[in-house]
Amino acid sequence: MIDLNHIDDLARRLSGLVPPSLRESRDEMQENFRAVLQSGLGKLDLVTREEFDVQRAVLLRTREKLDALEQAVQWLEAELARGDAPDNATH
Structure with a gap:
């Protein structure tokens, strides 16, 4: 309001x-x-400050999760590039 x-x-x-x-x-x-x-x-299509703050917090949590996922993908890609993937170790 x-x-x-x-x-x-x-x-x-x-x-x-x-x-x-x-x-x-x-x-x-x-x-x-x-x-x-x-x-x-x-x-006008406005939001309250409370709604804005809630969405900002959601965005920050999402960004943190995305960063963690990007790091995990980079690690997995590095493992695959070295040939140390779990599938290669059993063959």
């Missing part, structure tokens, strides 16, 4: 940029800015 404090802050800053002649309706404009920002951000 998007932090509403950030949206409120951005809406306040946007309403502060309004020319002085239009400042009488500043509160109304700030609410409109806030509603537009919430609506626009709500349509």
Whole structure:
């Protein structure tokens, strides 16, 4: 979920940029800015920080497993190249 404090802050800053002649309706404009920002951000395909952190942890574990598998394959390839594979030792 998007932090509403950030949206409120951005809406306040946007309403502060309004020319002085239009400042009488500043509160109304700030609410409109806030509603537009919430609506626009709500349509984006965003994930929560928690979801991001979970997927990051999954990716790190997957990368560790991949590294271990790459090392095992390199070792097996080296064994095969030397001719010390288990199948060759029994023949």
